[in-house]
Amino acid sequence: MREPLTAESRPLLPPFCRLHEDRVRGRTVLLAPERVLFPCPTSLLVLARLDGRSLSEVADGLCLEFAAPREVILGDVLGVLQDLADQGFLEERTP
Amino acid sequence: MTLQPPIGLLAELTHRCPLRCPYCSNPLELTRAERELDTASWGRVFREAAELGILQVHLSGGEPTLRPDLEEIVARARAAGLYVNLITAGVLLNVERVARLKEAGLDHVQLSLQDVDPASAERIGGMKGAHAKKLDAARLIREVGLPITLNAVMHRQNLDRVAEVVETALAIGAHRLEIAHTQYYGWALVNRRALMPPREQVARARAVVDEARPRLKGRLVIDYVAPDYYARYPKPCVGGWGRSVITVGPDGKAMPCHAAHTIPGLVFDNVAERPLAWIWRNGPAFEAFRGTDWMQEPCRSCERREIDFGGCRCQAMALTSDPTATDPACSLSPLHDRLLALADADSLGDPDFTYRRFMTRPPVASDELSPS
DSSP states (O other), X not given: OOSXXXXXXXXXXXXXXXXXXXXXXXXXXXXXXXXXXXXXXXXHHHHHTOSSOOHHHHXXXXXXXXXXXXXXXXXXXXXXXXXXXXXXXXXXXXX | OOOOOOOEEEEEOOSOOSOOOTTOOSOSSOOOGGGSOOHXXXXXXXXHHHHHTOOEEEEESSOGGGOTTHHHHHHHHHHTTOEEEEEEOOTTOOHHHHHHHHHHTOOEEEEEESOSSHHHHHHHHTOTTHHHHHHHHHHHHHHTTOOEEEEEEEOTTTGGGHHHXXXXXXXXXXXXXXXXXXXXXXXXXXXXXXXXXXXXXHHHHHHHHXXXXXXXXXXXXXXXXXXXXXXXXXXXXXXXXXXXXEEEOTTOBEESSTTGGGSTTOOOOBTTXXXXXXXXXXXXXXHTTOSSTTOOTTTTTOTTTTTTTTSOHHHHHHHHSOTTSOOXXXXXXXXXXXXXXXXXXXXXXXXXXXXOOOOSSOOOOOOTTSXX
């Protein structure tokens, strides 16, 4: 993804980046090319909701669940995902 | 200290290869085809690896596509729950094979690049027509939707073309580019005089990478493996001995790193005879340099001892004949200045290669820094 993520972006994990239940370590890991990532609980909450929705919609959903200010949640979502996007671990659904 | 589970398995399926690269990381004494593990044995190793906590398998060689059962090996690795990476030169792939590998569950391909200039690439790899076949393979791999990491091994004879290497990575649609300076073990150590770049050339290449990285952010991730003779601190080889990866050779020999066999006196267990979990926890070769107790000064009291673990044991062995010495690539090693002088001298050396091949009496890689 070339552009910085915004509230309107609709990022997805590409087929070659998989969330995996790691029974040995008792946590969810993200398997990616030449990398294993150990996402924090916040990142996992966000990643689980990426299905082609816009990040604005993702933030709306999380607001309802966690009763936190929307701008704070959207900031967290963008922060968590931009890092993954920069590493090439997110792709954008073409409209 | 609690032992954490390993993360990666490097599975060297074969030492056979149609290329003859003079920096090959395989041993000087190559394992012959008749001693290779069969499909079912690899399947069992993958299941044991996953139970031990391994998450990714890197199917390597030699050239792993020489194994006619590679599709089945991929399928068994995937069935065990592993993320499956294929490390290949690409020169034997065709459209049907790529489709079958994808179908079997392959996740990612690491494609090697010898050079961007076809004549030079084919001289380095020692195989005619290899470059065009590789570019074809890259196209086929992308067409089935698999991601590519382009792995360019750099040295004096191709380093001036690093900008074109970046362009090639973009042109083939690679997701990642690894610009990896040659590491001097095995065949590369034999060929060091033909491969070592002068420091000015390394600085120019570094500037190209530093310019390209921010410009290509979001399009191409560039990893840069520094030439460690010229580095300030050594690389934390394999993330620390017996700490995160296991290598299994073609014949089933389990090693803490793919060059560990160069250290005399280490006893390696075989996955055909012992469970992988036992080897990981108790195998004497894995225990040999775990932790920090084996260290000498200046490593023993160094604040970086758990960051780079004294550097590389195999390099310490190759250069000083003592596998517990500080890696001379470290600027804190008392031998570092002599290593730099050696690198400077080698960078002016003869460009002819000793190509890798199966032989009864392998060439000798010397240990120049040891007192004679």
